[in-house]
Amino acid sequence: MIGTARAILRKDLTIELRTKESVPAMTLFTVVVFVLFHFGLDRDALDGDLASGVLWVTLLLAAVIGVSRLFATEREQGGLDGLLLAPVDRTALWLAKAAAMFLYLTALELVAVPTFALLLLAPDLLPALPLLVVTLLLANVGLAAIGALVSALAVETRARELIVPLLLLPLVVPLLIAAASVTAPLLRGSQDPEDLGRWLGLLSLYDVVFVLIALAVFDFLLDD
Amino acid sequence: MAAIELERVERRYGDRIALAGVTVRIQGGETLAVLGANGAGKTTLLRLLATLLRPHGGTARVLGSELPDGAWKVRGRIGYLGHDPLLYRELTARENLRYQAGLHGVDTERIGERLAAVGLERRADEPVRDLSKGMVQRLAVARATLHDPDLLLLDEPRANLDPAAAEALEPLIGRASGKTRVLVTHDVEGGLEEADVALGLRGGRQVFCRPAAEVEIATARELYA
């Protein structure tokens, strides 16, 4: 299954590098939203809870864009048939798409987080960085796992662009709560986040539960 | 052991009948022509044989395995050429075949040989969106036969091909290949000529299934009436 997932991932990354459709759009969207927040909140600098909230909500909204496009090439061109005809475990498709989403999110954050620090963040980002990176990576896992599942659920529906955000956003509320709660003290300039273990624990639990669920049910989405 | 054994196979779409009462037996190396008007169920039958759809009733055995439970055993031995070429337009011909090879566990050396067989060696490194319809069809044939399948399921395989190209592909997907084939075609005379057995569908239901030599062209034409 890993081999198949790797083949699918390679194909998707090749296409993404050539068409540059998902990651640049997500990144641009994020920066635009930061600017909107500047005007909407009429603030030059944010810290603490507010900064954490703005950062995470913006990342989630950008994730929606990425998730909507995850199965785009299958839908528009190659078709899922190619994979369904192969003697492979179909869950490899979920794994490949989740891996792709994880990579897109990480690439997005490499640009978005420094931009956020530049545009809207009051305290210095550097001391908070290690912990923030851990949180981002953990959150990316959960978003990728859920995103791949939601994208597959919506792949055949007529109202795809509506269904994806409506499905994805409520499902990531626990992830948002945990991630924002870890980040808020970090962005207050304090080195000492409260209840770090509790929140990272929740985030990890969320990741594990939804990875397991996705692994369990994904096959049924492809089995006609 | 028969290559394909269908006994009163049924497939529904909600409450509607997509296929009903389909019964046919094909031996290895034989060609089955599936005839019928649009919407008669030809593509549904082909997709069912490809293990893309589960039968809702009756029994279906392909290459010795019963569907749907035995589908995973035979998937690697089936080559499916449907309406959709199943190719990624942004990838080159070679990259598309490389992907297919990755899915089927085929040695990448085969790719070059296959590209030559369909006459695309010189255009192999151009993205598919730059290829003509005929070349795309040729590449689709390469993709469908890359893993050297035992059973070929062909939906209008000669669409978009000029006679020279169609002839070049004969050893791969024609009678000359010696493989068991299921051929869906609107060319009634051509289909009956190259087939051993002919199956006629109307509204999802089987109208006839006989050796092709015994089917009158007029009977077959009635399917389209």
Added chain:
Amino acid sequence: MYSKGLKPLSIATVVAMAAWLAMVFFYAPLDADQGFVQKIFYVHVPLAIVALCGFVAGGIFGVLHLRKRDRTHDFRSYVAIHMSIIFGTVVLITGSIWARASWGHWWVWDEPVLVSFLVVFLLYCVYYPLRFSIEDPDRQARYSSVFAIAAGAFVPINFAAVRMAEKFTHPRVLSQTGGSMPGEMRLTFLVGIVAVTLLFITLWKFELTSKNASVQLKRLRRRLEATA
């Protein structure tokens, strides 16, 4: 098939609900701070608990449907979720009234159960557009079951997360559930849960029966047309 036992069940439900409402109005004590409106708690909480169980039941039927490929389980899943959404609407309305009565606002974020419920409710509202935008009936049922399972698993995680996020230890009537409730309150509350559960099951069976009948009718009609 579904209507077996519907009549005794209906009678039991009516009896239980009558007893419950009587207890709410006459038996349960009047809250010192909040007055009569506090009694809406006895309606709000059992409805919420039963609605959440209904969502989880929808997920369980989803699992059964996928494993056994039996469409009747999908039916049951759909109706359970459908009923829970209706109950859920009442939960949110009564919750809002209660919030207004207790704290003066039509909505409060301090109440983690209410907030979690809102998120769950919003998620399940997407069940309809998802389901009805898939045309292939077989696929529609399968995808709905996948959703029901993922959403059903989501319910407990969501409640845990929101509960963890609660910052205020606001004295709430809800926080007293399970522990320090006076006897009359607890009894009324328990009867409420029983009554609402019976109501849910009765309405669930009722809807299954009527839907089943209309599907059979449609099937017969189609068969009649085919032979005509």
